Amino acid sequence: MFEQVKLGYAFDALEPHIDTATVETHYGKHHAAYTKAFNEAAQKAGLQDVPAEEILSSLDGVQDPALRRALRNNGGGYLNHNLYFSTLSPNPQKDPDGKLGEAVARDFGGTPSLKARLKEAALGQFGSGWAWLCTDREGKLSVSQSGNQDNPYSEGTGLVPILALDVWEHAYYLRYRNLRADYIDGFFEVLDWKAVGENYARAVKS
Numbered sequence: 001m002f003e004q005v006k007l008g009y010a011f012d013a014l015e016p017h018i019d020t021a022t023v024e025t026h027y028g029k030h031h032a033a034y035t036k037a038f039n040e041a042a043q044k045a046g047l048q049d050v051p052a053e054e055i056l057s058s059l060d061g062v063q064d065p066a067l068r069r070a071l072r073n074n075g076g077g078y079l080n081h082n083l084y085f086s087t088l089s090p091n092p093q094k095d096p097d098g099k100l101g102e103a104v105a106r107d108f109g110g111t112p113s114l115k116a117r118l119k120e121a122a123l124g125q126f127g128s129g130w131a132w133l134c135t136d137r138e139g140k141l142s143v144s145q146s147g148n149q150d151n152p153y154s155e156g157t158g159l160v161p162i163l164a165l166d167v168w169e170h171a172y173y174l175r176y177r178n179l180r181a182d183y184i185d186g187f188f189e190v191l192d193w194k195a196v197g198e199n200y201a202r203a204v205k206s
């Protein structure tokens, strides 16, 4: 049974950067619906006991196109939002440190440059989708973007996403209307680099 990540904060805790109604709807409706539909599809495919990352990395093995599409869209919606919500905090660590801090300096020249790259990717995503900070198993970082609920697993990149920036309109339209750039700035205000660093440590082989 795939379950939504438990929020470590109240719905109103990310104000004013991410508003209460958006967190309520985004987590309580959108993410909940993806999770329910993913559980149903995984059950139908006999994959209910397989990790979500693995299901999304091997969609080619699912013969029925409708079922494959359901797993891709809802599995992505499930996993992407778990990553998104688990890296937000009302008391975020403002900069990466430790191993991740070193890698950000090495691969991007510092946090401001990395944020600029993420913002560029997020603004450049036409329509609904995501911007990503990923790592390979050796710890090399890269920024990318994808449409719909696709992610580095379903796209077969072999990379591990450690930061997910949701740019579907449901993530920002209630508070920011059409101003995606302002939402991205708000996202960075509540992005917890400690959580991103923990994802990095888990993803990189020691």
Ligand code: MN
Residues within 6 Å of the ligand: 026, 030, 081, 166, 168, 170, 171
């Ligand atoms: Mn979303």
